[in-house]
Amino acid sequence: MSNSQNSFSFIHCADLHLDSPFEGIHEVDPQVARVLRDSTFKSFERIVSLAIEREVDFIVIAGDVYDSADHSLRAQIRFRDYLKRASDAGIQCFLIHGNHDPLNSWDAKLNLPPNCHRFGGDSVTKITATRNGDSLADIYGISFPTRDVNENVAVQFTRNGEAPFAIGVLHCNLGGNPNHDNYAPCSFDDLQRANMDYWALGHVHTRNVVNTQNPCVVYPGNIQGRSARETGARGCYLVRVGHNPAIDLEFLPTDDVRWFGPDDASLDVENIDSFDLLLTELGELRERLRSKADGRASIARIRLVGRSELHTQLLALEVERDLLGSLREAECDRPDSVWIESIKIATQPVIDVEQRRTVDDFVGDFLRAAHELRSSENHDALREMLLGRSESPKVTSSIDEFSDDELLEILNEAELLGLDHLLQDEE
Numbered sequence: 018m019s020n021s022q023n024s025f026s027f028i029h030c031a032d033l034h035l036d037s038p039f040e041g042i043h044e045v046d047p048q049v050a051r052v053l054r055d056s057t058f059k060s061f062e063r064i065v066s067l068a069i070e071r072e073v074d075f076i077v078i079a080g081d082v083y084d085s086a087d088h089s090l091r092a093q094i095r096f097r098d099y100l101k102r103a104s105d106a107g108i109q110c111f112l113i114h115g116n117h118d119p120l121n122s123w124d125a126k127l128n129l130p131p132n133c134h135r136f137g138g139d140s141v142t143k144i145t146a147t148r149n150g151d152s153l154a155d156i157y158g159i160s161f162p163t164r165d166v167n168e169n170v171a172v173q174f175t176r177n178g179e180a181p182f183a184i185g186v187l188h189c190n191l192g193g194n195p196n197h198d199n200y201a202p203c204s205f206d207d208l209q210r211a212n213m214d215y216w217a218l219g220h221v222h223t224r225n226v227v228n229t230q231n232p233c234v235v236y237p238g239n240i241q242g243r244s245a246r247e248t249g250a251r252g253c254y255l256v257r258v259g260h261n262p263a264i265d266l267e268f269l270p271t272d273d274v275r276w277f278g279p280d281d282a283s284l285d286v287e288n289i290d291s292f293d294l295l296l297t298e299l300g301e302l303r304e305r306l307r308s309k310a311d312g313r314a315s316i317a318r319i320r321l322v323g324r325s326e327l328h329t330q331l332l333a334l335e336v337e338r339d340l341l342g343s344l345r346e347a348e349c350d351r352p353d354s355v356w357i358e359s360i361k362i363a364t365q366p367v368i369d370v371e372q373r374r375t376v377d378d379f380v381g382d383f384l385r386a387a388h389e390l391r392s393s394e395n396h397d398a399l400r401e402m403l404l405g406r407s408e409s410p411k412v413t414s415s416i417d418e419f420s421d422d423e424l425l426e427i428l429n430e431a432e433l434l435g436l437d438h439l440l441q442d443e444e
């Protein structure tokens with residue numbers, strides 16, 4: 018608990034996406050699926066528990082409480098119950114809604130607990146957070162009235178009054194982040210002009226302390242990874258004000274299930290020359306991930322990389338049957354299970370592709386063509402080539418769904434697959 022009169026603490030979280038369905042999971046055991054379905058709730062429950070344990074003064078929630086506009090009654094009831102736990106412990110809660118749960122979406126009209134304030138959507142309003150009647154901070158916020166808020170909302174914020182500390186709560190796309198829908202776009206200058214001490218932002222799911230002071234600008238990220246793209250620890254920030262430094266940020270991981278992607282779950286198979294050894298190494302990788310997950314369940318997409326003698330044999334495997342079965346055995350029964358969702362074979366043949374690209378023959382032509390496409394700026398050439406083939410509607414209709422990185426990955430895979438076939442012809 019803060020010991021001087023001017024110091025206080027709060028938790029800043031955003032993008033709860035309660036009751037989120039899990040995207041892009043090919044193969045999930047029913048038990049794993051249940052854990053996943055409950056994970057967004059568990060993470061928020063933990064945030065409330067931490068708020069009580071750390072004796073914070075209030076909680077700020079910066080939008081996207083629910084995952085979709087038709088948010089389930091179950092999500093609304095559970096959210097209200099968690100807030101009530103906080104409220105009963107004397108913790109105030111200030112929340113806004115974002116593009117996933119705007120004010121015009123379905124609302125069961127449950128009564129929010131007394132210590133809880135939901136900002137309206139007409140204009141930026143102000144409310145004061147207090148402790149024993151003393152004001153701690155003025156909190157300014159606005160909810161999304163509808164999903165498509167395309168104007169700059171940040172410019173509506175202006176500090177007024179004498180409060181020693183001011184917090185702006187906003188769901189927005191700061192600096193035109195291309196990975197997120199461009200709702201309520203704004204610039205850092207817009208935020209600075211409002212004269213807040215702390216900007217509690219939401220919308221961007223990857224946590225990011227944009228600025229540490231004058232003003233402190235924070236995206237806490239979402240509280241639970243919801244797909245293989247949202248890897249690593251997720252949670253909230255505990256913000257202590259009035260100590261040294263003036264604003265102290267501590268990230269608290271609260272995710273219930275952790276996702277591991279290529280950064281953590283790649284295995285270099287260059288020195289692996291048998292399937293016995295491969296299975297051993299995969300088992301060891303699984304244990305490394307288990308310890309990284311820190312007692313919680315996790316889901317991993319593994320990639321096998323590197324030049325390998327096993328390359329051709331790996332491509333011929335039925336990964337599901339041949340590798341995943343034994344790695345998943347007994348995993349479901351433990352709380353810290355590592356569910357290996359897939360194993361991607363991204364190995365290369367032992368042949369030196371760069372050297373082979375310089376050879377004046379058909380294989381060289383093929384490799385040079387692939388390389389040229391890869392090097393073209395913005396991958397426009399690749400997109401144009403694929404879109405130019407109207408006889409393949411399957412390709413042309415889905416091309417926009419792929420990011421540049423994904424297209425590149427497909428190209429790299431196609432190159433290796435083609436190379437493999439061409440080299441077989443040579444033998």
Ligand SMILES: [Mn+2]
Binds near residue numbers: 032117220221222
């Ligand atoms: Mn969101």
